[in-house]
Amino acid sequence: xxxxxxxxxxxxxxxxxxxxxxxxxxxxxxxxxxxxxxxxxxxxxxxxxxxxxxxxxxxxxxxxxxxxxxxxxxxxxxxxxxxxxxxxxxxxxxxxxxxxxxxxxxxxxxxxxxxxxxxxxxxxxxxxxxxxxxxxxxxxxxxxxxxxxxxxxxxxxxxxxxxxxxxxxxxxxxxxxxxxxxxxxxxxxxxxxxxxxxxxxxxxxxxxxxxxxxxxxxxxxxxxxxxxxxxxxxxxxxxxxxxxxxxxxxxxxxxxxxxxxxxxxxxxxxxxxxxxxxxxxxxxxxxxxxxxxxxxxxxxxxxxxxxxxxxxxxxxxxxxxxxxxxxxxxxxxxxxxxxxxxxxxxxxxxxxxxxx
Amino acid sequence: xxxxxxxxxxxxxxxxxxxxxxxxxxxxxxxxxxxxxxxxxxxxxxxxxxxxxxxxxxxxxxxxxxxxxxxxxxxxxxxxxxxxxxxxxxxxxxxxxxxxxxxxxxxxxxxxxxxxxxxxxxxxxxxxxxxxxxxxxxxxxxxxxxxxxxxxxxxxxxxxxxxxxxxxxxxxxxxxxxxxxxxxxxxxxxxxxxxxxxxxxxxxxxxxxxxxxxxxxxxxxxxxxxxxxxxxxxxxxxxxxxxxxxxxxxxxxxxxxxxxxxxxxxxxxxxxxxxxxxxxxxxxxxx
Amino acid sequence: xxxxxxxxxxxxxxxxxxxxxxxxxxxxxxxxxxxxxxxxxxxxxxxxxxxxxxxxxxxxxxxxxxxxxxxxxxxxxxxxxxxxxxxxxxxxxxxxxxxxxxxxxxxxxxxxxxxxxxxxxxxxxxxxxxxxxxxxxxxxxxxxxxxxxxxxxxxxxxxxxxxxxxxxxxxxxxxxxxxxxxxxxxxxxxxxxxxxxxxxxxxxxxxxxxxxxxxxxxxxxxxxxxxxxxxxxxxxxxxxxxxxxxxxxxxxxxxxxxxxxxxxxxxxxxxxxxxx
Numbered sequence: 001x002x003x004x005x006x007x008x009x010x011x012x013x014x015x016x017x018x019x020x021x022x023x024x025x026x027x028x029x030x031x032x033x034x035x036x037x038x039x040x041x042x043x044x045x046x047x048x049x050x051x052x053x054x055x056x057x058x059x060x061x062x063x064x065x066x067x068x069x070x071x072x073x074x075x076x077x078x079x080x081x082x083x084x085x086x087x088x089x090x091x092x093x094x095x096x097x098x099x100x101x102x103x104x105x106x107x108x109x110x111x112x113x114x115x116x117x118x119x120x121x122x123x124x125x126x127x128x129x130x131x132x133x134x135x136x137x138x139x140x141x142x143x144x145x146x147x148x149x150x151x152x153x154x155x156x157x158x159x160x161x162x163x164x165x166x167x168x169x170x171x172x173x174x175x176x177x178x179x180x181x182x183x184x185x186x187x188x189x190x191x192x193x194x195x196x197x198x199x200x201x202x203x204x205x206x207x208x209x210x211x212x213x214x215x216x217x218x219x220x221x222x223x224x225x226x227x228x229x230x231x232x233x234x235x236x237x238x239x240x241x242x243x244x245x246x247x248x249x250x251x252x253x254x255x256x257x258x259x260x261x262x263x264x265x266x267x268x269x270x271x272x273x274x275x276x277x278x279x280x281x282x283x284x285x286x287x288x289x290x291x292x293x294x295x296x297x298x299x300x301x302x303x304x305x306x307x308x309x310x311x312x313x314x315x316x317x318x319x320x321x322x323x324x325x326x327x328x329x330x331x332x333x334x335x336x337x338x339x340x341x342x343x344x345x346x347x348x349x350x351x352x353x354x355x356x
Numbered sequence: 357x358x359x360x361x362x363x364x365x366x367x368x369x370x371x372x373x374x375x376x377x378x379x380x381x382x383x384x385x386x387x388x389x390x391x392x393x394x395x396x397x398x399x400x401x402x403x404x405x406x407x408x409x410x411x412x413x414x415x416x417x418x419x420x421x422x423x424x425x426x427x428x429x430x431x432x433x434x435x436x437x438x439x440x441x442x443x444x445x446x447x448x449x450x451x452x453x454x455x456x457x458x459x460x461x462x463x464x465x466x467x468x469x470x471x472x473x474x475x476x477x478x479x480x481x482x483x484x485x486x487x488x489x490x491x492x493x494x495x496x497x498x499x500x501x502x503x504x505x506x507x508x509x510x511x512x513x514x515x516x517x518x519x520x521x522x523x524x525x526x527x528x529x530x531x532x533x534x535x536x537x538x539x540x541x542x543x544x545x546x547x548x549x550x551x552x553x554x555x556x557x558x559x560x561x562x563x564x565x566x567x568x569x570x571x572x573x574x575x576x577x578x579x580x581x582x583x584x585x586x587x588x589x590x591x592x593x594x595x596x597x598x599x600x601x602x603x604x605x606x607x608x609x610x611x612x613x614x615x616x617x618x619x620x621x622x623x624x625x626x627x628x629x630x631x632x633x634x635x636x637x638x639x640x641x642x643x
Numbered sequence: 644x645x646x647x648x649x650x651x652x653x654x655x656x657x658x659x660x661x662x663x664x665x666x667x668x669x670x671x672x673x674x675x676x677x678x679x680x681x682x683x684x685x686x687x688x689x690x691x692x693x694x695x696x697x698x699x700x701x702x703x704x705x706x707x708x709x710x711x712x713x714x715x716x717x718x719x720x721x722x723x724x725x726x727x728x729x730x731x732x733x734x735x736x737x738x739x740x741x742x743x744x745x746x747x748x749x750x751x752x753x754x755x756x757x758x759x760x761x762x763x764x765x766x767x768x769x770x771x772x773x774x775x776x777x778x779x780x781x782x783x784x785x786x787x788x789x790x791x792x793x794x795x796x797x798x799x800x801x802x803x804x805x806x807x808x809x810x811x812x813x814x815x816x817x818x819x820x821x822x823x824x825x826x827x828x829x830x831x832x833x834x835x836x837x838x839x840x841x842x843x844x845x846x847x848x849x850x851x852x853x854x855x856x857x858x859x860x861x862x863x864x865x866x867x868x869x870x871x872x873x874x875x876x877x878x879x880x881x882x883x884x885x886x887x888x889x890x891x892x893x894x895x896x897x898x899x900x901x902x903x904x905x906x907x908x909x910x911x912x913x914x915x916x917x918x919x
Contacts, residue, residue: 051368051816071368071819078820084813087917088835098821101831135917153821368815370825375732382728383740385721388769389793390746393758396768400761439667446660450652458664460908464672467900469854470752471874472893475881476675479682484886486678514671533654543655565748572751574857579878592753592857599757599861608761611754618749625749626742 001062001156001189002027003048008057010043017043018054019213027062028187030180032200035210036236041193042161044210048191049159050074061156077150077188079160083142085134091145092130095120098153120148123182140171147179151186160192164199176203197237201225209233231350234275241281241320243274243347252349255315258290261349270351279323280346283309283332292341295320297334302326309334311342397615400608412598412609420587421594422613424502428590429570431506432513436566440517441559445547447518448525449533459522465514474508474579481507500582505590508576513569517562524558525551527636557635561628568621572614676897683894686887694891703873704895706784710872711852714791719845722799723837729800730807744801747794752857759790760862782864787872790858795848802844806837839914843907850903854896 003025010018018040025031033041046052048059050071058067066074085094095117099108108116121127124144134142143163150158163179164172180203183190194200200207201221208218209232217229228234245254250265252258252274259274284292295311298319302308307329309322320342324332334340369375402409412418443462447455465473479485481498491498498504532554536546552559574592581588589597591614598607683691694700728734729741747755763780764770770781780786810833818828856874864870873896880889 049820051820071816072822072824076820078817080813080817082811082813084811084817086814086818086832097818097823097831101818101821101823101827133917149817149821368812368819368825368828369731378724379728379732379734382721382725386725386740386743389789389796390743392768393755393762393793394746394750396758396762397754400758439664442660443664443668446657446664449654450657450661452657452661458668460904461668461672462664464676464904467850467854467904468676469856469874469893469896469900471856471877472679472854472896475877475889475893476679478881479678479886479890480675482886511671511675530652530654534652537653537655546654547656568749568751572749572754574751574753574756575855575874578857579881592751595753595757596861604761607757611757614751614754618746618751618754621749622742622745625745 003157003189003191004060004063005044005048006058006060008044008047008054008059010040010047010052010054016213018047020057021213021215022057023208023215023218025189025191027189030183030190030203030205031192032204032207033191033193033210034195034197034200034207034236035216036195038212039210040213041195041210045159045161045191045193048157049076049078051078075153075156077153077155077158079143079146079150079158079163081162081165083134083146085142085146085149087134090131090133091121091126091137092117094134094145095149095152097149116152120152123151124148138171139167140175143167143175147182151188155188158188158190160190162193162195164194164196172199179203201237209236211236228275228348231273231275234348239278239321239323241276241278243276243344244318245272245274246270247272247349247351252347255293255313257293259344259347261347264349264351267351272349272351274344274347274349276320276344276347278308278321279306280344281320281322282343282345283311283322283324283334284341284343285332287341288343292343295340295342297336297338297340300329300334300336311340313342314339394615397608397612400604401612403608404605408605409609409612412603412606413613415606417589418591418594418606418610421589421591421610424505424588425571425590427502428506428509429567432509432570433563433567435510436513437517437559437563439514440521440562443518444521444525444555445551447522448528449530462518463515465511470512470573470575471579473511474576477504477508477511477580499580501588504580505577505588508580509570509573512573512576513566516566516569517559520562520565521555521558524555524632528554554635557628557631561625561632564621564624564628568617571617679890679893679897682886682890686891690887691891694888695895699867699871700873700876700892702868703871703876706787706870707853707873710784710787710791711849714788714795714852715845715849717788717792718795718799718848719841722796722844722848723803723841726800726803726807730804745797747796752794752855753861755793755858756790756861759793759858760786763789763862781862782866782870784863784870786862786864787859787870790862791852791855794855794858795852798848798851799841799844802840802847803837806840810836839910843910843914846903846907846910850900850907853899853903 003023005021005023008018008021009016021040021044023044033044035041043052047054050066050069054067058065060066061069061074086097089097096113099113099116102108117130118127121130124147126141126144126148129137129141134145137145147160147163164176167175176199192203204221206218207221207224209216209224211232217224217233219227224233225237228237234240243252243254245252246269247253247261247264247267248269249267250260250262252261252264252272254274261272261274264270264272282288287294294314296314297309298312299310300307301310305326306323307326309324309329310319311322312319322342370378447458478499480487481491481504482488483492483499485499498507532550533546536550541549571590572592573590574596577590578593578596581590581593591610595607595611595614598610686694725744729737729744760781761767762769763773763786765774765779765781767781773780778785780789814832815828818832819825823831854874856872856878859872860875863872863875865875873892877889877892877896880886880892
């Protein structure tokens with residue numbers, strides 16, 4: 001089922017949680033709503049579920065108006081951040097709940113319910129724990145039960161609120177890969193909320209970046225990562241270095257360094273900020289061209305496959321972070337205190353009217 | 357996320373009509389069983405006007421009952437306060453086998469009928485009791501005298517402070533005390549400078565309830581007092597005597613003192629609860 | 644108890660504190676209570692049986708326990724309702740009402756007794772309306788129930804209230820996302836969560852009502868075989884210097900309280916069974 005959100009706004013008292021948001025989720029896609037807390041992503045998810053009513057705008061399911069439709073009739077599966085399992089029910093009864101509250105005439109027989117729950121238990125790999133209570137499960141197991149419970153009613157849409165937020169790092173990693181595989185199997189339209197960019201980049205087909213109740217950018221993971229539309233998106237996804245300078249007729253100037261910035265060809269000496277990802281910077285012993293900038297090595301830190309180098313720019317207070325692949329770093333064999341040249345390979349320039 | 361907490365109760369709640377129906381039924385029940393009797397106390401007390409009210413309170417027998425009640429409370433509250441703090445220290449800050457049994461035993465006086473609470477002291481100190489003959493030989497009176505009243509009152513008010521402090525001190529853990537010790541504080545310094553400030557509202561809460569029960573106890577005291585007017589009558593017993601003599605206005609005038617005490621108790625209790633809650637939530641925020 | 648380790652701690656004073664606790668508990672509570680059993684033990688079995696099963700005594704059990712059962716049931720229903728309304732809804736005066744719920748704990752029983760008697764007496768505020776319609780409350784077993792409802796009122800409210808406060812709204816939202824209507828959500832999800840607390844509150848109210856004396860005797864009429872409660876019978880026996888009789892009946896009452904206390908403890912253990 002496809003979801004269309006049309007010009008939705010929602011206020012909580014003075015606070016504008018959502019401000020004129022429009023979004024389309026095609027059928028079968030797995031979409032991440034990514035943003036910092038307070039950006040409105042959870043509110044948007046709850047409005048899709050019918051747990052909140054928008055002040056303005058409408059929600060369409062498969063092109064049909066659904067704004068006024070009751071939660072119970074929306075056929076959405078909702079996985080809550082803290083799972084919201086029924087703690088007086090066993091794993092089995094939790095999963096069966098949605099099937100057993102259906103009106104008599106559309107309810108499955110006891111045996112069919114049992115078969116269905118067993119299939120789901122197999123899917124979440126908890127066949128042996130069917131008679132446990134939620135309190136006896138680990139966080140990751142609870143999360144999977146919550147997911148199975150939501151899937152049992154065969155929802156048209158699956159909504160997940162910070163699904164991995166409350167888990168420790170290792171389980172989180174496992175579970176999100178599992179969710180990705182699960183989605184490839186069952187292809188139900190899914191929307192999940194997260195503030196973790198890595199999670200969104202790894203799991204989602206499409207990422208919707210939200211900030212201050214509005215959508216900053218949407219696109220495939222590589223689109224939003226490689227071509228951020230706004231400084232906010234640049235800042236929120238990945239490590240970034242900022243270069244203060246001015247842009248004039250297609251050239252960005254910072255201190256003694258110059259860089260082509262063709263998208264600002266029409267600019268006339270405007271203050272601007274250049275954004276460069278930490279892995280888009282070369283470190284060299286000699287100035288390559290005008291875009292090289294002299295710097296001093298301050299710290300060197302090995303982080304797994306990468307080596308992070310902190311550089312202090314000469315002739316200024318600023319410092320930048322550079323991530324080098326380990327073999328490149330080994331070849332350079334940098335020393336702390338050494339003078340080097342840093343050269344941005346790729347820079348995105350935003351003039352000041354774009355400021356965050 | 358603050359957006360979701362402010363929006364609570366909108367989608368998953370009952371229709372407004374059901375809500376108001378439930379509120380009305382609950383309020384009607386409470387009005388009938390709580391407010392009406394409370395109002396009746398004061399209405400009856402002032403039935404014959406202010407002067408009669410004051411005159412009833414100035415009766416010598418009533419004054420001596422007030423005096424005895426104050427004396428009883430003054431004797432009971434400190435000993436049970438001391439016990440409560442000591443017991444809570446042992447139970448909440450240490451672990452040992454038999455702890456839950458000990459907690460149950462401390463709660464025991466709450467589940468014993470007040471009449472039985474009085475009776476057990478008669479069985480020990482009464483003329484027919486274990487110590488009765490010896491006490492009589494030495495001219496000591498406990499039953500049908502003030503010591504019996506104090507003892508029975510200590511029994512019925514025994515758990516109040518302890519049962520308030522035990523859960524409170526358990527929830528606070530012992531990190532702060534251990535920190536104080538590592539900083540060189542002595543045991544007593546630790547208690548007075550670290551533990552006590554944390555539990556002071558809980559102490560107040562326990563003391564105020566203990567005091568209310570001590571001043572208001574009827575059943576247990578009635579068994580051991582002997583109802584000697586002007587000497588072994590507490591306020592509740594005086595209320596009973598006046599009521600049984602059909603001096604209703606006087607009985608309710610004296611009773612209104614106790615009702616007032618109850619209202620003050622509730623007010624202080626609510627304040628203490630609020631302070632305790634505040635303290636706990638501050639602790640939580642720090643964690 | 645989360646942070647509460649099982650290892651011993653460096654905190655001082657455990658020995659003296661525990662020693663004093665046990666000492667004081669023994670002299671104030673345990674030894675006096677044991678006096679009751681020792682005194683009862685001086686009776687022969689037949690004497691004991693006669694004392695605790697004479698028709699007047701049995702009638703008093705029936706009245707006491709029957710009225711207490713009824714009162715605790717009324718309190719269970721209205722206590723849940725009151726707790727629900729106080730936790731879930733906002734209305735003017737809510738905080739005041741919340742504080743007043745504890746009035747029966749704070750109001751001395753003798754005061755409760757005389758005021759209830761006067762309100763329900765034939766010319767009292769309520770009695771004058773009920774009497775002409777053939778409903779007699781004061782000086783009948785109904786009066787005993789009214790007094791027991793009054794003194795047991797806070798128990799269910801105060802045990803259910805924290806459970807309702809802790810109940811996560813998300814759980815109810817989850818139920819409605821799964822297609823449950825409001826009624827299904829209530830009896831499949833909310834009610835089972837509240838049930839242990841309701842039963843605990845019920846047992847506490849029942850235990851309190853069974854032992855209650857002060858608030859009942861003024862409204863009960865105290866007619867032997869009709870409206871005489873067991874605690875009053877103990878006092879009557881004492882006043883007749885029938886110490887053996889009083890002790891025997893008191894022993895029955897005490898055993899009943901022990902059984903109730905035990906079941907309350909078991910209920911509380913049961914209610915923590917799903918806790919994380």
